[in-house]
Amino acid sequence: MVKLKRFGQKLYLALVILFLYAPIFVLVGLSFNSSKSRSKWGGFTTKWYRSMFSNDTILAALRDTLIIALLSALFATLLGTVAAIGINRMKKLPRAMMLGVTNIPMLNAEIVTGISLMLLFLALKLELGFWTVLLSHTSFNVPYVILSVLPKLKQTNRSTYEAALDLGAKPLRAFFAVVLPDIFPGVLSGFLLAFTLSLDDFIITHFTRGNSVSTLSTLIYSETRKGIKPEMYALSTLLFVSVLVLLIFINRAGAKQEKKRLQQNAA
Amino acid sequence: MKKKNTILLSTPYGLWMLGFTIIPLLMVVGYGLTSRSDGSFTLDNIRLIASPENRRALWLSVRLSLLSTLFCLLIAYPLAMVLRNMKFKSNSLLVMLFIMPMWINSLLRIVAWQNILERKGVLNTLLQFLHLPAVNIINSPAAIVLGMVYDFLPFMILPLYNTLVKIDENVINAAHDLGAGNFHTFTRIIFPLSIPGVISGITMVFVPSLTTFVISDILGGSKVLLIGNVIEQQFQKLANWHSGSGLSLVLMLFVLLSMALVAKYDKGEGSANVW
Amino acid sequence: MKFKNARCFTALSISFFLALSGCGDGGEGDDSDLLHGGDDGDAFSLTATGSYKAGENGDVYVYNWGEYIDERVIDIFEKDTGIRVHYNYFEENEDMYPIVATGAAKYDVVCPSDYMIQKMIDEELLLPLNYDNIPNISNIDPEYLKSAENFDPGNLYSVPYCWGTVGILYNKTMVDEPIDSWGVLFDEKYSQEILMINSVRDAFMIALEYLGYSQNTTNEAELDEALELLQKQYPLVQAYVVDQVRDKMIGEEAALGVIYSGEAIYTQRENENLVYVVPKEGSNVWIDSWVIPKTAQNKENAEAWINFLCRADVALANFNYITYSTPNKAARELIEDEDIRNSEIAFPGSEILERCETFRYLGEEAEAMYLNKWNQRGGN
Numbered sequence: 033m034v035k036l037k038r039f040g041q042k043l044y045l046a047l048v049i050l051f052l053y054a055p056i057f058v059l060v061g062l063s064f065n066s067s068k069s070r071s072k073w074g075g076f077t078t079k080w081y082r083s084m085f086s087n088d089t090i091l092a093a094l095r096d097t098l099i100i101a102l103l104s105a106l107f108a109t110l111l112g113t114v115a116a117i118g119i120n121r122m123k124k125l126p127r128a129m130m131l132g133v134t135n136i137p138m139l140n141a142e143i144v145t146g147i148s149l150m151l152l153f154l155a156l157k158l159e160l161g162f163w164t165v166l167l168s169h170t171s172f173n174v175p176y177v178i179l180s181v182l183p184k185l186k187q188t189n190r191s192t193y194e195a196a197l198d199l200g201a202k203p204l205r206a207f208f209a210v211v212l213p214d215i216f217p218g219v220l221s222g223f224l225l226a227f228t229l230s231l232d233d234f235i236i237t238h239f240t241r242g243n244s245v246s247t248l249s250t251l252i253y254s255e256t257r258k259g260i261k262p263e264m265y266a267l268s269t270l271l272f273v274s275v276l277v278l279l280i281f282i283n284r285a286g287a288k289q290e291k292k293r294l295q296q297n298a299a
Numbered sequence: 300m301k302k303k304n305t306i307l308l309s310t311p312y313g314l315w316m317l318g319f320t321i322i323p324l325l326m327v328v329g330y331g332l333t334s335r336s337d338g339s340f341t342l343d344n345i346r347l348i349a350s351p352e353n354r355r356a357l358w359l360s361v362r363l364s365l366l367s368t369l370f371c372l373l374i375a376y377p378l379a380m381v382l383r384n385m386k387f388k389s390n391s392l393l394v395m396l397f398i399m400p401m402w403i404n405s406l407l408r409i410v411a412w413q414n415i416l417e418r419k420g421v422l423n424t425l426l427q428f429l430h431l432p433a434v435n436i437i438n439s440p441a442a443i444v445l446g447m448v449y450d451f452l453p454f455m456i457l458p459l460y461n462t463l464v465k466i467d468e469n470v471i472n473a474a475h476d477l478g479a480g481n482f483h484t485f486t487r488i489i490f491p492l493s494i495p496g497v498i499s500g501i502t503m504v505f506v507p508s509l510t511t512f513v514i515s516d517i518l519g520g521s522k523v524l525l526i527g528n529v530i531e532q533q534f535q536k537l538a539n540w541h542s543g544s545g546l547s548l549v550l551m552l553f554v555l556l557s558m559a560l561v562a563k564y565d566k567g568e569g570s571a572n573v574w
Numbered sequence: 575m576k577f578k579n580a581r582c583f584t585a586l587s588i589s590f591f592l593a594l595s596g597c598g599d600g601g602e603g604d605d606s607d608l609l610h611g612g613d614d615g616d617a618f619s620l621t622a623t624g625s626y627k628a629g630e631n632g633d634v635y636v637y638n639w640g641e642y643i644d645e646r647v648i649d650i651f652e653k654d655t656g657i658r659v660h661y662n663y664f665e666e667n668e669d670m671y672p673i674v675a676t677g678a679a680k681y682d683v684v685c686p687s688d689y690m691i692q693k694m695i696d697e698e699l700l701l702p703l704n705y706d707n708i709p710n711i712s713n714i715d716p717e718y719l720k721s722a723e724n725f726d727p728g729n730l731y732s733v734p735y736c737w738g739t740v741g742i743l744y745n746k747t748m749v750d751e752p753i754d755s756w757g758v759l760f761d762e763k764y765s766q767e768i769l770m771i772n773s774v775r776d777a778f779m780i781a782l783e784y785l786g787y788s789q790n791t792t793n794e795a796e797l798d799e800a801l802e803l804l805q806k807q808y809p810l811v812q813a814y815v816v817d818q819v820r821d822k823m824i825g826e827e828a829a830l831g832v833i834y835s836g837e838a839i840y841t842q843r844e845n846e847n848l849v850y851v852v853p854k855e856g857s858n859v860w861i862d863s864w865v866i867p868k869t870a871q872n873k874e875n876a877e878a879w880i881n882f883l884c885r886a887d888v889a890l891a892n893f894n895y896i897t898y899s900t901p902n903k904a905a906r907e908l909i910e911d912e913d914i915r916n917s918e919i920a921f922p923g924s925e926i927l928e929r930c931e932t933f934r935y936l937g938e939e940a941e942a943m944y945l946n947k948w949n950q951r952g953g954n
Contacts, residue, residue, distance in 0.1 A: 041381040048378050052400045052452065055411030058421060059403065062414075069844050070414055071825025089645070111312055118309025130309065133316045136324060138503075140554065141510040141527065143534055144547045148323030150678055160678050171319035174312065183461070203304075221394050221457075228401045238669065243635050243662050243679035252404050254640025254663040256817045258896070260410065261641070268403045275399055283392060335938075352949040413818075418827050438813040520813025521772045524949055532949075535668040536774065537942055538675075 056272055063265035070260070081270070084263040089251065094267065096162070097231060097247040104169035105226035111170070112177025112226075113219050117211075119178065120185045134175040145172065146239035153240065160242025168240045169230045176229065177222035184218030185211075331544035344545020353529055353546070360526040361553075363440060364508035367447035371455040371504045372497065374448070379459040379496075383466075393460070397453040409446060409517050416442055416518065438520030446514035447504075454503035462496030463489070506554055526550060620646055620891045626656030634875040635660045637670060637681040639862070642736070644895035651882050657875045675699055680869045683876035688861050689775070691732050692725035693935040700731045701866045707877035708733065710884035717927075718901035722861055724932045732863035733880050736898040738835040739859050739922060739930055740776055741852040743819070745845075748829035756784040756853045758830060760803060765810045769822055769831035772814035774948045775933055776858065777804065780832065783855045789931055792940045801947045808952030823848055834860075836898030838919050850919050856929035861901070 063081070067074025084090055119130050137145060149171075153164050188211060196206035212219075234249040241250065248267070255261055334341040347353060387393045400408065415421045416437040423433045436442045466489060474484045512527035521528075530550065533543035640663040648659050662681070664670040667690040673679050675697070686694065694700050705711060711733060718734045726732045744753050748767065759768055759780065771777050779789040781800035791797065812828050819831040824844045833841070838850035864880045866873055882888060889905035899920045900906065909915040918926070936944075 041384065044377060045381055045385075048374065048452075049396070051449065052397070054415060055408040055449075056400060056403055058411040058414050059407055062411075067844060069821050069824045070410065071417070071419075071821045071827070072844055111315060115309040115312030118306050118312070121305045122309070130313065133320060135554075136320050138506075140324075141530060141547055141550060143531055144327055144544070145323070147534060147540060147543075147672075148327050149319065150672075150676070151326050152319070152323045154676055154678055167319065171315065174315065178312075187465075224394060224398055228398050231402055232405050234406070239673075239678075241679075243637065243660060243681055246662065249404055249406070251640075251663075252406055254665050256406075257639060257665060258641035259817070259820060260407070264404075264407065268407055272399075272403060275395075275402060279392065279395055279399070350946075352946075356949075417822070417825065419825055516772075517818070520811075520815065522811070522813065529949070532945060535666065536945055537938070538668065538671055539938075539942070 056268070059265050060269045060272070063262065063269045065262065065265075068259060068262055080262040080266040084266045084270075087263055090248075090261075090263055090267060093246050093248050093251045096245055097249070100162070100166055100169055100245075100247065101227050101230040104166055104173055104230045105223050107166075107170045108173035108177050108226045109219060109223045112174045112222060113181050113215075115174070116178045116181040116185055120182060134178055136175075137172045138175050138179075142233075142235040146236040149236065150239040160240055161244040164240045164242065165237055165245060165247075168236050169233065172233070172236060173226035173230060176225045177219070180222035180225065181215055181218040184215040188214040327544045327547060329544075330540050331548040333541060335539060335541040344542045345549060347542055347546055348549045352524065353526070356524045356529050357526045357549070359440075359523060360509055363444055363447065363525070364505050367444045367451065367508050368455075368501055368505045370444065370448045371452050372500065375452060375455040375459050375500065376497075378456055379463050382460050383463045394457060397456050401453065405450060406513065409450070409514060412442075412446060412449065413437070413517055416445075437518065438522055440519065440523060442518040443515050443523070443525075446518040447508045447511065450511075450514065451504040451507055454507075455500040458496045458499045458503065459493065460496075462493045466492050509553060510550065620644075620650060620887055622650040622653035624654035624656070626653055628652035628656065629658040630656035632872055632875055633658045633660060634872050634879050635662070635680065635682045635870075636879060637662050637664060637674070637679075637684040639663060639685060640665060642685065642862075642896055644891045647883070647888055647891055650888075651879065655875075655878055655882070657872075657878060659879075674867050674869070677869045680871055681867055682870040682872045683864055683866055683879050685735055685862050685864050687933075688722075688725040688863070689933040689935045691863060691865055694865065694867075695726060695731055696935065699868055701868055701870060701873060702730045703733065703866065703880070704873075704877060707874060708881040708884065710881045713884050713886055713889070713902050713904040715901055715903040718861065721859065721927075721932060722863060725861075725934060726863070732865045733884065734861050734863045734901040735883065736836070736892075736896065737859065737861040737901055738899050739852050739926070740771075740779070740832065740834060740857050741838070741850055743823055743831045743833040743838055743841060743848055743850050745823065745826060745829050745847050746849050747847050748826070753830070753849070753851055754854050756780050756855055759832070760784070760807050760810070762810060764830055766812045767829035768807075768811050769819050769828045770807065770811045770814050771819075771832040772816050774944050776832070777814075777948060778944055779858050779933075783853070783857060786855070789858060790934045790936065792936055792943075794943070797943070797947055801950060804948075804951045834898075835919050835922075836896065839897045839914075839917070852922065852926050852930070854929070856931065859927060859930035859932055861932065 062070055064076050065073055066077035119127055149168050158164055193206055193210050196210045234253055237247055237250055252264055331344050426433055474488050510527045512531050515525045530543055530546045533539050634657050636659055652659055667686050719729050722729055722734055778800055781803045782789050785799055787796045819833050820837050820841055823831045823841055841848050866876045870876055886904035886908055889900050889902035890908050893900040
C-alpha cells in the first residue's frame with residue numbers, strides 16, 4: 033500500500049515534469065531537422081549546430097543576453113537584498129507602502145512598463161542602448177529578489193544577530209557571519225529568478241534597446257516573419273543540455289557531501 | 300538608533316523605485332487621462348473599455364485567466380505535497396528543476412506547443428500510432444488555457460512548495476495523535492497553514508495570464524480577442540499611447556484588486572511569499 | 575551543508591556563463607555557405623572589390639526587417655566603402671514606428687512598407703534623398719518607381735527594395751476546383767480549412783476587393799458591408815495567422831491560406847502540392863523601400879548604403895536569400911534559372927499587376943475605424 037502510494041507520487045511528479053519539458057524535447061528534435069520548416073521532417077542533420085557557431089549575429093546576441101542577464105541579476109540581488117533587510121525592520125504602514133510599490137512592476141502589463149521606461153529615458157535624454165536595457169532589467173528584477181529574501185528574513189532569529197553585536201562584532205561583520213548564511217537560499221533563488229526573467233524578456237528590451245544592442249529574444253521575434261532560424265533550436269538545445277549536465281553534476285556532488293557528513297557523524 | 304540605520308538600507312531601493320516605477324507609472328496615468336488630439340483632460344480612453352468587443356475581451360480574459368489559475372492550483376497543490384514528502388536535500392536544485400524550462404525562450408516553447416497540438420502534430424501522430432482518437436484543441440480557447448497553465452505553472456508550484464515545506468512535521472503528528480484522519484489533518488491543519496502560498500501563487504498566475512497576448516495569437520489562432528491583445532493593438536497598430544494607457548489603467552484596477560486580496564490574507568505578515 | 579552546496583552551484587553557474595559568453599568573441603563567420611544552410615537558391619558568387627577596413631569612413635545605422643538581407647552583403651559593403659554597418663532589425667512596421675518617430679534610436683536608413691512611408695512623409699519624419707549619391711537607381715525598373723509614387727509622389731524620399739502581392743496559397747490535393755477568386759475564402763465547403771490573414775488592412779482588402787470596392791476606402795457603409803462578410807467568414811476560419819501560414823500550409827494543416835507572394839516560392843520548395851494565385855477580383859501590391867529618417871546622423875553613408883543595395887549583383891544575392899521579388903531589373907536579368915526569372919509568382923505580368931493596388935495611409939481616425947471593425951468580426 034505504501035509502496036503503491038510512493039509509486040503514485042513519483043508517477044505524478046514525472047507527469048508534471050514531462051508536461052514542463054515536452055516542448056523542449058520538440059525543440060531538440062527540430063534542431064536536428066534538415067528542413068527549415070518546423071512542420072516537415074527533412075532528415076537528420078547537425079548542420080545547424082555548425083552554422084550556429086559561425087553566425088556572428090547569434091553569438092553576439094547570446095553574449096549580450098548573458099551579460100545583461102548576469103549583471104542585472106547581480107545588481108538586482110544586491111539592491112533587493114539590502115532593501116529587504118530595511119523593509120523587514122519597518123513599521124507596518126511604511127512597509128505596506130514599500131511592498132505595494134514592489135508589486136507594481138511584477139503585475140503591470142509588460143508593454144506598459146516598456147513604453148513608460150522608454151518615455152522616461154527619452155525625457156532624461158539618455159541614449160538608448162546597453163545601459164538602458166540593463167537599468168530596465170534591473171528594475172523589473174529587484175521586486176522578485178525582495179520577495180524571495182523577505183520570507184527568509186522573517187524566519188531568521190533576530191537575537192542571534194543582536195547577540196553577535198553584543199559580543200562586539202561590527203554590524204557589517206555580524207551581518208556576513210550570522211544573517212547572510214541564514215537568508216542565502218532566498219538570495220540565491222531571487223538571483224536565479226531574476227536571471228531567468230531577464231533571459232526571457234522581449235517587450236521591455238525591445239523598447240529600451242535603441243540601435244546598438246540585441247538579445248536572443250529580440251532576435252527570435254524578428255525572425256518570426258521569415259521563419260525562426262533552426263540555429264535557434266540548436267542554441268536552445270545546447271543551453272538546455274549544458275544546464276542539465278551542470279545540475280546532474282551538482283546533484284552528484286551534493287549526494288557525496290551528504291554521505292561524507294553522515295559518515296563523519298557516525299564516527 | 301541601530302534600527303533607524305537598518306531602515307535606511309531601503310533608501311536606495313526606494314529612490315530606484317521612485318525613478319523607474321512610480322514616475323513612469325505616473326506618465327502612463329497622464330497619457331491615460333488626456334486626449335490625444337489636444338492633451339486636455341478626458342475619460343474617453345477609459346471609456347473605451349465599455350465598447351461591446353472590449354468588454355467581451357476583458358470578460359473572456361478574466362474567465363480564461365481564472366480557469367488557468369484554477370488548473371495551476373489543482374496541478375501544483377498535490378505536486379507540492381509530493382515534493383514535501385520527498386524531502387529534497389537541496390532546495391536550489393528543486394527550484395532549478397522548475398525554473399529551467401524558462402531558460403529556453405518562451406516564444407520558442409509556445410511555438411513548440413503548436414507543433415505538439417496541431418492537427419497533424421506530434422500528439423496526434425502519437426495517438427494515431429496507438430490507434431487512439433485524435434485531440435483537436437489547437438486554435439481554441441482550450442489551447443490558450445493550456446498555454447497559460449504551461450507558462451505560469453512554475454509560479455504556482457514554487458510558493459506552494461515553499462509554504463508547505465515549512466509546516467512543522469510535529470504539528471501534523473500532533474493532529475494524528477489527537478485522532479484526526481488524513482482528511483481532517485489536511486482541511487484543518489495543512490491547508491489553512493498553506494494559504495499564504497496559495498494566495499501568492501494565485502496572484503503570480505492570474506495577473507500575467509490576464510495580460511498575455513502571444514499565447515492567444517499562436518495557440519488560439521487569434522480566433523478570440525483578449526484584453527492583452529486590445530491593449531497591444533492600441534500601442535502597436537495605432538501607435539495611440541493615450542488609449543493604450545487608458546485601457547492599461549482599467550487592467551491595473553484588476554491588479555490592485557488582486558493586491559488587495561493578497562494584503563487581506565497576508566494579515567500584516569508582510570510580503571507575498573514568493574518562495 | 576546546504577549552503578556550501580548552493581555556493582558551489584553559484585560559482586559553477588557563473589563560470590559556465592563566462593565560458594559561454596566568451597564564445598561571442600570568437601568565430602569569424604566567413605563561411606557564408608554554412609550561414610545559409612546551403613539551400614537558399616543558387617550559389618551566387620559575390621566578392622568585395624575594395625579592401626577598406628570597416629569604420630575607416632564612418633558608420634551607418636541600418637534598421638531593417640528581420641531576415642531581410644543576405645548577410646554577406648553587409649561584409650562586402652564594409653570592405654568596399656570602409657563604412658561600418660550597425661545592423662538592427664524590427665518585426666513589424668508598427669514596432670519600428672515609435673522607435674524612429676520618438677528618436678529613441680537614431681537610425682540612418684530604415685526599410686518600412688508603403689503606407690508607413692506615406693505616414694512618415696505626412697508627419698515630416700523623413701529626409702529627401704540626394705540622387706547624385708545613388709546613381710544605381712537606374713537599375714530599378716521605372717514601373718516600380720511609378721507604383722511607388724502612390725505613397726511617395728516624385729520618389730523624393732524612398733527607393734524600392736522588395737515588393738510582392740497578396741494572394742491565396744492552396745493545396746491542390748485538398749481542393750477539387752480551379753481557385754481564382756477570393757470567394758473560396760467565404761465558401762462553407764472549406765469550413766475549418768481556411769487560414770485567414772490576421773492583419774487588419776489585408777483582411778479588409780480581401781473583403782472589399784471581393785465586393786468590388788477600393789481597398790483604400792473610408793466609406794463606412796462599404797466597410798460595414800465588408801465587415802458583414804468577415805463576420806460570416808468567422809466560423810469557417812481555422813485560424814487567423816500572418817507568419818505561421820507558411821509552416822501550417824507546408825504541414826498541410828489547412829487547404830487554403832492567404833499569403834504574401836515572397837513566401838509562396840519558399841513554401842513550394844518545401845511542399846510541391848502548394849499553388850499560389852492572385853485572385854481575379856484584384857489584390858494588394860506592397861513595396862518595402864529604403865528611407866532616411868530626419869534623425870539620421872550619417873546621411874551620405876545612408877545614401878551609399880542604398881546605392882550599394884541597388885547594385886545588380888547585390889540585389890540578386892538578396893533576392894536569392896529572401897525570395898521576395900526585386901524591383902531591380904538588372905538583377906532579374908542576371909538570374910540564371912529560367913524558371914525563376916520567368917516565374918509568375920516572383921515577377922507577375924502586367925495583367926496581374928494592373929488589378930492590384932498599394933495601400934495608402936488613411937489617417938488616424940480611419941485606421942482606428944478599421945481596427946475597431948476588425949475586432950467585431952466574431953468570437954466571444
